[in-house]
Amino acid sequence: MSVTNARVFTQVFGVVGAIIERDSKFLLVKEHHPGHSAHGKWNQPAGWIDVGENPIDAVIREVREETGLRFTPTHLLGLYSLVKRCEVYTGEPSQTRHPLKLIFIGTILGRSEGFANDEISETKWFLPEDIYAMDEKTLRDTDIKTEIRDYLSGVRYPLKIITHTVQE
Secondary structure, eight states: OOGGGOOOOSSOEEEEEEEOEETTEEEEEEEOOTTSTTTTOEEOSEEEOOTTOOHHHHHHHHHHHHHOOEEEEEEEEEEEEOOEEEOOTTOOOOEEEOEEEEEEEEEEESOOOOOOOTTEEEEEEEOHHHHHTOOTTTBSOTTHHHHHHHHHTTOOEEGGGOOOOOOO
C-alpha cells in the first residue's frame, strides 16, 4: 500500500457496501485476514473508497473484487455511521474505528467469474433470519442486520443524491 493510500483510523473514513438479494437470500462474503479480528467473519461485499474515487465506481469495484459479480447500483439504501472497537491488522491494542458506510442496492448480471481477492475465502447466500441470528462472533458488522431490515422495508434513495466532484 502506498503512502497516499495508507489507511488512517484516527478519523472518520468512507467505505461502500452492497446489499445484494436474489431469491429472498442475501449475499455475504467471508473475510480472510489471518491475525485480524475480522478473520472468518461474514460481511457484505464492501471496502474503502479510494482517494478521488466516485463512491458509485467504488461499490462496483468492491463487489467485483470480492464476489466476481458484475454489480450495477440502482439505489442508495442509506448512509450508516458505525462506531466500533476492534483490533488493527498489526495486533495493536483495540482502538475505535468510525466508518461512514454508503450502502448500495443494485442488480447483478450473470454468474460469478470467481473472485481474485485474497481477502475473501468464500461467498454464500443467506436468508434474512440466518443473518439476524448472527452475532459479533460471526458477523463483521452487526449493523448489516439493520441494513437488511431497511432493505426489506423498502427504503430506497435515488443515486442522484450522491454528488462526486473532482476539483482541479
